Structure formats: C-alpha cells, structure tokens
Amino acid sequence: MKKQQLKADLALLLATAFWGTTYVLTKFILDYLEPLNIISLRFLIAAVILVIVFHKRLKNITTTFLTKTLFLSVFLLLSFMSMNYALLYTSASNAAFIGGTTVLFVPIFEWIFLGRKLGKKIWFCVGLSLVGVALLTLNADFRLSFGFGEVLSLSCALTYAIYILMVDHIAKEYDPVAVSSVQMIFIALISTALTFFFETYRLPPNHSTWFILLLLALPCTAIAYVIQFLAQKHTTPTHTGLIISMETVFGGFFAFVLLGEVLSLYNYLGAFLMFVSIFIMEMPAEFFKKSQTKEEPL
Template sequence: MKPQLKADLAMLLVTLFWGSSYLFMQMGLTDLSTFNLIGLRFGIAFVIAACIFYRRLLQTTRKTLGHALILGAILFVVFATVTEGVKTTTASQAGFLVSLTVIFVPLLSILLKHKPQTRVFFGAGLAVVGIALLTLNESLRISMGDALCIATALFYATHIIVTGRLAPQSDAIALGVCQLGFAAAFGFVSSLFFESPRLPHTPKAWLAVLVLSVLCSAIGFVVQTVAQKYTSPTHTGLIFSLEPVFAALFAFLLSGETLSIRGYIGAALVLLSVLIAEIDFARWFRGKKQQASPLPERNMPL
C-alpha cells in the first residue's frame, strides 16, 4: 500500500472520530466549563500519547518544542471557539460550518504565494449562500454560536497549513504529542483564571471527556500530524470534508437531532462548495474519458 493511501485512510478514520466530537462536546459542557473541558481533554490525551511514545519524547529537541508551542496555541484557539460555539448551535450545524476549513485552506494559501484555482473562489461564493441559509434567523442575524464555528474553520485552516509547514521539519510524533500538552496547558491556565476547574461529576460527562481525549485527541491529532508528512494540506482538507456528514449522522443516531428544510439546503450547499473547491471535476472527467476511449491503433506499441 502506498504511503499516501495509508495517510489518507488514517485521516479518514480521524475524520470519523472528529465527526462525533461535536455531540460529545455538548455532552461534556453539561457538567464542565469551556476551558476546563479543553484542559481535561488535551491533558488526558497528552498523558496517554506520552506514555505510548515516551522514547520519542526523550529525544525531543528545542526546535520541535518551539513548533509544538505554536501548534498547541493555535489548537487551543480552535477548540476554545468551537467548544464555546456548540453551546448555542446544533452539533450538525457546527459540523457543516467547521467544514469551511476546506475553503479557507486554499484561500489562506494565498499568503504563501500559492494561487488557488478559480473553482476555489466559486466554491467560496456558494459557501456564503449555504451559510446564509444554514445560520441566518428571521431577523437576518447569525447566532454567536454559528459565528464562533465559522471562526473555528478559519483557525483550523491555519492549523492545517502551519502543520504542513512544520511537520516535515520535526519529529512528527513528538510534535503531535507535545502540541497536545501545550493545548492542555493553555486550557488549564485559562480555566484557572476565568473559571473554577474541577473533574466531571456525572458518568455522561466522563464518557464525553474520555471519548474526546482518547479517540478525538490522543489518536486524532498524532495521526494527523504524522499523516500530513505524506499528503498535502489541500488533500487533507478534502478528506476533512466528510466530517460534517459524520457529525450529522452521529447527531441523528445518538440524539435524534435534525435540521429544518432550509437548514438542509444550506448544509448541502456548504458541502457542495467544499467538493467544488477541492475536486477538479473537469480534470477528473477528462481522465475518465481517456480511460474509456482506447488510443488509435496507429499509436499503440507494436
């Protein structure tokens, strides 16, 4: 199996875990505050990952620690916005809004002098229409939760791009583990200053914390960091486009959550915009046509 295919399959599994995370964040927030939940989530994830990869951590360089500090800070902002956002929006809606990460990745790549293709701008325009249908209420205002989830997509795109730049320069596993530790530290410090940190008091909250810690964080972010050494940030974003589908599926199966008709239309447009931005359909159809049409006989080898 090719390294890129392995990386893509690993990212698909991670995307499945992350699709469930919105629902578990809502479950955890019934007993914990935002920063407290982030600190516990990434703190437990760091301990688990550190125990597994302790030999790699013993060889961690200052350069890797510096890179992990940067990624950990961005990761903390990502989850501070989305965890606060899911308080006032649905898990399904949050999943579709955060999927805008795939639109933001190529747009932010302009800063790195990588000009996106025209379809990316078309996808972005379609995404705006989808967001309007998905989030605007009768008074044409977007809720704070929805706005925070859109901000999450922007910060998440930044994390993907920065990870793509830093991962090849460091030990990917040590980088992935250490960023969890720094994200946890930012969470605990913020909770200490702005909240009253404590452990969960209910089995439901413990379940949410453990799923978020083990599957969505310890496994998720270490695998993402390693996999991005073998695939591009844009390709990573394409696989992430399945996250809202998984989010909506988990929300429906576990809590019976649904959207309005207008919401489903908006969600479909957002998902379509993601696919348009990431897939070169013209090139794909040309490739299929070439495969279907055999070469003229005079061009075939003797």
Template sequence: MLSRRKADFIMVIAVLFWALSYVLTRYGLTDLEVFNFMAIRMALGFLIAALLCYQTFLKINKETILAGSVLGALLFLTLIGTNYGLTMTSISNTVFLISMTAIFVPLFSTIIYKKLPERKIIVGTIGAAIGILLLTVTGIAGLGIGDALCIIAAAVYAVHIMIAKKFVSSEKIDALNLGIVQLGFAALYAGICSFLFETPSFPESPDVWFAIFFLAIFSIAFGCVAQVVVQKYTSASHVGLIFALEPIFGAIFAYFAYGEILLPLQILGGAFVFFSVIWIEWDWNDFRSKKRKTKEK
C-alpha cells in the same frame, strides 16, 4: 511511509471522531466549565499519546517543543471558539460552521503563497463552499455570538493546518512528537485559564468521565496527532477539504443524540460537500489512463 490515499483515509477517520466529539463535548459542558473541561481532556489525551508512543517521545528535541507550543496555542484557540460556540448555538450549526476550515485553507494558501491550487482543488473547494452555504443559511436565523466564535475557530484551525504542514516539512521536527507535544501545551494553556477564570473541579458523573476518556483517546490522542502526522504525506488543501465531511458526520450524530433534523436544502448542501470531497480525492489521471487502456483493448 504512507501513500497520499492512506493518509487521506486516516484523516477521514479522524474527522469522523471529531464530528462525534461535538455531541460528547456538549454533554460534558453540562457538568464542567469550558476551560476546566478542555484542560482535563487535553491532558489525558497528551498522557495517553505520550505513553503509547513513549519510545519516540523520549527522543523529543528543542525544535519540536517550540513548534508544539505554537500549534498548541492555535489548537487551544480553536477549542475555545468551538466549546463556547457549543454553549451558545446548536450542534448542527457548530459543526457546519467549523467545517468552513475547508474553505479557509485554500483561501489562505492562495493569499500567502500567491499561487492558485490545482484545478480540481479549486472545483472541490467551490463545491464545498456551496454545500456549507446551503447547510448554514437554512439553519441559522441570523448569526449570533456562538456562530461567530465557530467561524473564527474554523479560520484559526485553517492556520493550524497550514503551519503544521510547514513544521513537519522540517527535518529537525518529528511529526509524531509534534502532534503529541501540541496536546500538552493546549492542556497547559487551558489549565492556566481555568485557574485564572474558573473554579477547577473534576466531574462527578461516570457518564461525563466516559465522554472525557472517549474524547481523550479518539478525538485527541488519535485525531489531533494523526492530523499532524499525515500532513507529511498529503497537502494542506487536501486536509482542509476532508474537513468538509465533518458537517455530514456531525449532523448524523446530532440527530441521533439530540433529535436535530436537517431541512431539505441542508441535505442538498451535505450532498454538495460529500461529492466535492470525492471529486478532490479521485485520481482523475489514473481513471483516464485506465479508460484509455480499456478502449485500446
């Protein structure tokens, strides 16, 4: 059993690994085609996660497999937009635009459930939206195909987050197994597309193999599974807002790996994003309660 705060902390670590994955994916795509690269890393991530959690995985049921096929499809579509986007635009642009997931989740939730989220989530979302706008508008000279694909990927992943929350609320579906199964289906879909549209091969460079294994272990086996599991203990809106940290982490990694530099307004945007997440994660009721107790003393 996880507390909401611990669940959110795990999501922050997952987002950190996902931000790093953009740099490694860009490197891996210099040696392999998109579907080929996706199939290998997702298959490895699936095998690693299944082996590490084999006792739980052996108890998998029909409902979890069906749910995993749906989440796997959404994850696969997200990766298509992200990976093709990376081949057409900068790492900074990609990670900034993918972080629009933080805006799409509460927006879609409001439309579907016809219910406004709590006030601090609204404030945090507006702050994150301003930050992402500053991050992107100063760094993009006209949206290209790659940028559009990244925005679509962000919207699809927002749907993934919301549907994952619905699935893990069911008593028949084990969250850990669901997180693992989606990886297997994403690998299957990518493998089929690779055989249909590409010439599948294995990487020849040890550096590319390192990138693939790192991605498989940390961003896939840990990150993707963790996101599904923690959604039992936190809201889809919280998960969406934590995604707003991704452009900050991604910009730092892009700078050190490829020398991509942020403009002053982009740095301001990053500050908006960061403090919006802090705002949403801070327990204001607990803070006010402690403040009142201090005054009474």
C-alpha cells in the same frame, strides 16, 4: 493514487469520524463542565497517555522544536475554544457544518501565506459555500440567524485552517509523534491555567461524564491527532482539508441520531451547496476542459 496516499486518506477519514462525534459528546458534557475545563481535562489525559506510550521518542527535543510546537498548539487551542464556546450558543449540527468550511479556507490561506494563486474556480466555490452557510442558518421565517455561536464556529474553521498549514510544515521537519505529544502537553498546561483564571476547575461529577471525557481524550484526541500528523506527511494541506470536511457529515449524523436535532429543507440545501463547493474545488482543471471539449459541435 499511490499506496501511501491511499493509506493516508483512509487514516485521515478514520480520524475525521472520531472528530465527528466530538460535537455531540461535547454538547453532552457541557451540562456538567465549562468549555475550558473540558479542554484542560481532555488534553491532560491525552498528554499523559502519549507521554507514557511514546516517551522514548521525546528525547533530543530542541528549543526551536518547542517554539514551533508551542505556536502550533496555540492555534489548535484557539480552534477548540471557539468550538466549545460555540456549542453553548448554537446547535451541534450547525457547529459541525460551519466548522466544515475549513476546507475552503485552507487553499485561500495557501494563497495568502504561501503565494499560491487561486483561479476563478476557487473563488466560485468560496461564494457557493457562503450561500450554503446562509441557507444553513436560515430560520423558518426566512430570517438569517448568524449569531454568536455561528461566528465562533467560523472562527474555529479559520484557526483550524491555519493549523493544517502549520502541521503540513512541521510534520515534515520533525517526528510527527513527538510533535503531537508535546502539543498535547502545551495545550493541557495553557488551558488549565486559563480555566483557573476564567472558570471553576472541576472533575467530572459522575461515571457517564468520565466516560464521555475519556472518549474525547483517547480516540478523539490522542489517537486522532497522531493519525493526522502521520498522514499529513503523505498528502497536501488542501487534500487534508477536503477529507476533514467529512467531519460535517459525521457531526450532523451523530447530532441527528443522538440529540434528535432536525434540519429544515433549507438547511439541507445549504449543506448540499457546501458539499458541492467542496467537490468542485477539488476537481482537477482537466476535468472541466474535457467536458467543454465534448460539448463542442463537430
């Protein structure tokens, strides 16, 4: 593995650890602020910080740059809206695990939009992941509970998969830091407008809520998305999706530690199958060919 690739992987893993906390942090703050209001404040703070720190890198911005960044921002905003509203209807652990199916949608969208063919292994992994999602959402009485919250979590996974593909393109064309900073501005403006239309705009009512909001805005947004843009210059969309899928591990862990959410045996089995599908998908074809060769009789 090249040194740049290794550094990119480790950087993405750090960003993913930050994102893994957002399920629990957002779950806490939803008791005081509405979903769009949270997004608005979170990205407004992140935008201000990035503009202050990187204002010199925001010169010479073109109309084409703004258009592409706006389009990119819309998909990230849709992903955030889906997840924030999902947390009103499902557990943080369920949202984290289902949101992790992004890793499966990235290669599928690469095939649809970029014309890259998928082999039997990929389709097998998609099916295995769907079984995992089903087990993850089973109730104790064995009824499937794929409700509105789970649908929104899946919507988050789909829109974020498209976002990863778009970042792969735009991060190689423009300054990643400039794109990330302008993206924060666009999302802050759009989500603020939507908040005034559909919700009641409020500021955090106490110190603890402000503290959570700052955690969401700084490490989980300003820092994490700059890291993603910089790292994706040195890795592929599918590889990025694999690393970001570890967000489900961090999300489930923090939901257990901080919220006391407990998964059943079937839920754990479902999560395990999802992880198996992810790693099978990422194994090189040569690995399976070598295994078959070893099993052939002399």
